[in-house]
Structure formats: C-alpha cells, structure tokens
Amino acid sequence: MRVTTEPVAPAVRAPGGEPPPVAPPPRQRLHRRIRSTQWAGLAFLAPLLAYLLIFYAFPLYRNLELSVHDYTVRAFVLGNAEFTGFANYRDVLTSDTFGLALRNTLLFTFVSIAAQYAIGLALAVFFRANFRLSGVLRAMFLVPWLLPLIVSGSTWAWMLAGDNGIVNAALEAFGIGQINWLTDPDWALTSVITANIWLGIPFNLVILHAGLQNIPDELYEAAALDGANAWQQFWRVTFPLLRPVSAITLLLGLVYTLKVVDVIWIMTTGGPGNVSTTLAVWSYREAFGTGQPDFSPAATVGNLLILMALAFGFVYLQLQRRQHADQEGEQP
Incomplete structure (x- = not known):
C-alpha cells in the first residue's frame, strides 16, 4: 500500500516569532456584543435617570420628609426638626x-x-x-x-x-x-x-x-x-x-x-x-x-x-x- 503525505503549511507566526492570536469562539463574541449593547443602553439612559432622581424622586422624598416633621424656619435652618408622624395630616384634615x-x-x-x-x-x-x-x-x-x-x-x-x-x-x-x-x-x-x-x-x-x-x-x-x-x-x-x-x-x-x-x-x-x-x-x-x-x-x-x-x-x-x-x- 502506498501512503502519500500532503505537505503541511507552516504555521504563520506574528512578527517576533510569536504565534497569531486565536479568535474567540462565536458564543463568546455574542456575549461580548450583548454586553457592549447593554452598556451603551445604560449610557443613554443615565441622563434620564439622573433627571428623574434629581427633579422628581428627591423633591418627592423631601416633601414627604417635611410633612412628617415639624419644620419651622429655625428648625429648617438648624436641621433639628421634631418628628411628628402623621400629626400634620391629622391637623390638615380636621382644619x-x-x-x-x-x-x-x-x-x-x-x-x-x-x-x-x-x-x-x-x-x-x-x-x-x-x-x-x-x-x-x-x-x-x-x-x-x-x-x-x-x-x-x-x-x-x-x-x-x-x-x-x-x-x-x-x-x-x-x-x-x-x-x-x-x-x-x-x-x-x-x-x-x-x-x-x-x-x-x-x-x-x-x-x-x-x-x-x-x-x-x-x-x-x-x-x-x-x-x-x-x-x-x-x-x-x-x-x-x-x-x-x-x-x-x-x-x-x-x-x-x-x-x-x-x-x-x-x-x-x-x-x-x-x-x-x-x-x-x-x-x-x-x-x-x-x-x-x-x-x-x-x-x-x-x-x-x-x-x-x-x-x-x-x-x-x-x-x-x-x-x-x-x-x-x-x-x-
């Protein structure tokens, strides 16, 4: 039986004698692409989220906090307002x-x-x-x-x-x-x-x-x-x-x-x-x-x-x- 051998192409090496980088598998590339898209989406949402937090969430929280404390001008400046719970709501509703x-x-x-x-x-x-x-x-x-x-x-x-x-x-x-x-x-x-x-x-x-x-x-x-x-x-x-x-x-x-x-x-x-x-x-x-x-x-x-x-x-x-x-x- 006659055995023939095909010539094997020599491995291509990068400059400096190092082997070329191996490409990542398709699934890994897909995960990287999805992760990059998610980060891009979050970057676009960041200004909107910051706007909602600064101009909506924080004022609403501050308003709720004011309503459950006794904030006079002095207490507002010194920051030592007394906690009153729902007393303000009771006073308003019975006014x-x-x-x-x-x-x-x-x-x-x-x-x-x-x-x-x-x-x-x-x-x-x-x-x-x-x-x-x-x-x-x-x-x-x-x-x-x-x-x-x-x-x-x-x-x-x-x-x-x-x-x-x-x-x-x-x-x-x-x-x-x-x-x-x-x-x-x-x-x-x-x-x-x-x-x-x-x-x-x-x-x-x-x-x-x-x-x-x-x-x-x-x-x-x-x-x-x-x-x-x-x-x-x-x-x-x-x-x-x-x-x-x-x-x-x-x-x-x-x-x-x-x-x-x-x-x-x-x-x-x-x-x-x-x-x-x-x-x-x-x-x-x-x-x-x-x-x-x-x-x-x-x-x-x-x-x-x-x-x-x-x-x-x-x-x-x-x-x-x-x-x-x-x-x-x-x-x-």
Whole structure:
C-alpha cells in the first residue's frame, strides 16, 4: 500500500516569532456584543435617570420628609426638626379650611376644564374649515397662552377691579350697578374661574385642532351623502374619532388646573377669607404667603394634592385599558 503525505503549511507566526492570536469562539463574541449593547443602553439612559432622581424622586422624598416633621424656619435652618408622624395630616384634615379648600379645588378644576374643553372644541371645529384669515385668527387665540401668567392675572385683576375696572365700566354703560368681583364672597371664585378658563382655551384649541387634522375628509363626505347634517356629522364622526385626543387633553388640563396658584394669588390671594382658596393656594400660603413660613403643613397639603392627581391618573389609565379591551373585542 502506498501512503502519500500532503505537505503541511507552516504555521504563520506574528512578527517576533510569536504565534497569531486565536479568535474567540462565536458564543463568546455574542456575549461580548450583548454586553457592549447593554452598556451603551445604560449610557443613554443615565441622563434620564439622573433627571428623574434629581427633579422628581428627591423633591418627592423631601416633601414627604417635611410633612412628617415639624419644620419651622429655625428648625429648617438648624436641621433639628421634631418628628411628628402623621400629626400634620391629622391637623390638615380636621382644619376648618380643608373642607372649603377641597370644595373650591374640585369646583375650580372641573368647571375650568369642562368650559375650556367645550369652547376649545367648538373653536377647533370652526377653524377646521381653512377659510380666509383662519391662520391669523388662530394665532390671535394663542396670545393668552403665550403671555406670562403674572401678566394675565394682573390684567384680569385690573379688568375686574371694583372702582375703575373696564368690566364695571361696561356694566354701568348698560345701566347695571357695580359688582365687586374680587372682594365679594359671592363673585370671587367665579372671577378666578373665568380668568382660568380664558387662559386654558388656547391649549385645548391647539391640541384638538391637531387631532381634527387626522380625521379623513372622506368620512364627512360619506356622511353627507347619507344625509347627515352638521350636528350628526359632529356627533357620529368627529366626536368618536377625537376621543383619544380628548382624553389626553382633559387629563393634562386636569393635572395643570389642580396646581394653579399664580392666577388666584394675584387676583384674590385666596380671599376674601378663604372663599377662593384651593388646596394649591393653601399650600403656597402656608409656605410663603404669611411672612411666617410653616413648611410642614404646606408640604402636607401638597402631598394630598399629589394623591388627588395620581388618583385621576389611575382612573384615566383604567379607562384607557378598558377602551383598548373593548376595541380588541370588537375586532373579528
């Protein structure tokens, strides 16, 4: 039997006589690639995590810590505040101001967002037909939204002033007597609600108008061919298809309105008495409005306001989940 041998190629050596490096197995390379991707993802998340910790987690923790201690100005400076547990919450909930402030908060919030949404939706539908000068008029409606709130609040306080306000001057021109809009207990809350409605209409107009642009014109043409009038087209086409945008608009308006302080403080400072005091105004007054800061009750009221906002947020999420479940159930 004849045996043949194949020539063996000499091993390639790196400069210096050392053997070449051996490539790692494919599984090890895959693990390295995954680890590198994870580190890259963490690097991108790091700024967001730092932002959430610094501007959300730490202030929330600090607010909770303030509410369970007795923080006067002296204790705040020296850092020796006495631990009181839930005593601040008990004092706030049993205070004579709490019931009135809660009622004012709910009334101020729900009347404001209902009127802002209704007027904003009406204007959005009106501006959907791109008529002449519609862009200019939409831009003019944005002016209240662009102004600083201190300017808007001061303007409304001047307009509703009892002696030289422009509103009372107009009423006198029609033979109606003067109304003390900002100092009369029967009108103070109505005045600040009116000003807040005026401030929130542009936001609703912009969001709802953008949502209307996503509704195809073919649906309106089909509805018109079926004999639907303008109201039926709105109720059967516009309103149902605008429901997701309406939900997020109302939620954002709710969260924003719950924490309104500046407009009320500039116009009435929560008065006369506590007639126009909301939970947000009460919290601000305790911390900064009396000249003798009492940070613990202020933080306590603020935490109750946060709980209210979270409750409304959970209700919104539950409604959205139910809506998605109903939509999936309708699909064949």
